[in-house]
Amino acid sequence: MFNLFKKKRNEIASPMTGQVIPITEVEDAVFSSKAMGDGFAVQPSEGKVYAPIKGKITSIFPTKHALGLVDEKGLEVLLHIGIDTVELAGNGFDILVQEGAEVDFDTQLATVDLDYLKSKNKPTTTMVIWTNGESATLDIKTGQYTAKTVIGEVK
Template sequence: MFNLFKKKRNEVASPMTGQVILITEVEDAVFSSKAMGDGFAVKPSERNVYSPIKGKVTSIFPTKYAIGLVDEKGLDVLVHIGIDTVELAGNGFEITVQEGANVDFDTQVATVDLAYLKSKNKPTTTMVIWTNGAKATLAIKPGQYTAKTIIGEVK
């Protein structure tokens, strides 16, 4: 009965298997300075990308390197696959969802050819950014994770 009065937590999952790092450790100043918003990143070891939140797909960039989501509290989330990957014009990426789709931690949203990105000298680090995050506090625990594993929460 008392559980009805607890504040709902918005859990965050690692979208990929790999090393979860703080956004301030990303090797690109646009992300590490939090110019786009607060978040975290994954240095992936596997190619499948899953939704880091429960919510809805709001946009898919034409060049397939980024997916916009909105979580259950209305916070905008950007999953940005790789660094400077817009230059690849969609090559190396396959999107597996459509705009408007409901997503949760088990929803695969994309596949990325990590070897292709590396062959083009593009870092594979994948960022998860709360683009209107001034409304939220993000608490994550860096470390090695399997995709879909809860790593923290948004308050």
């Protein structure tokens, strides 16, 4: 009964299997400086990409390297696959959802050919950024995780 009065917290899952790292360790200053917002990153070992939040797809970049989502609290999330991957013009990416789709941790959003990215000298590090989360507090646990595993929450 008292749970009704607790502040709602939204869980966050790793979108890919791999090593979850702090955003400050990403090898790109735009992300590591938190210029786009706070978040975390995954150094993936597999190319399947799942939703890191429960929410809705708000945008899919034409170059397929990034997707916009909004969670149940209205916080906007940018899922950015790889670094400098916009230059690949969609090659190596296959998007499996459409704008407006409702998603949860079991929703596969995309596949990415990690070997292709590496062959083009593009880091595969994938970022999850809260772009309008100035008032949000992220509590993320770093380490090795499989995709869809809850790794923290946003308060």
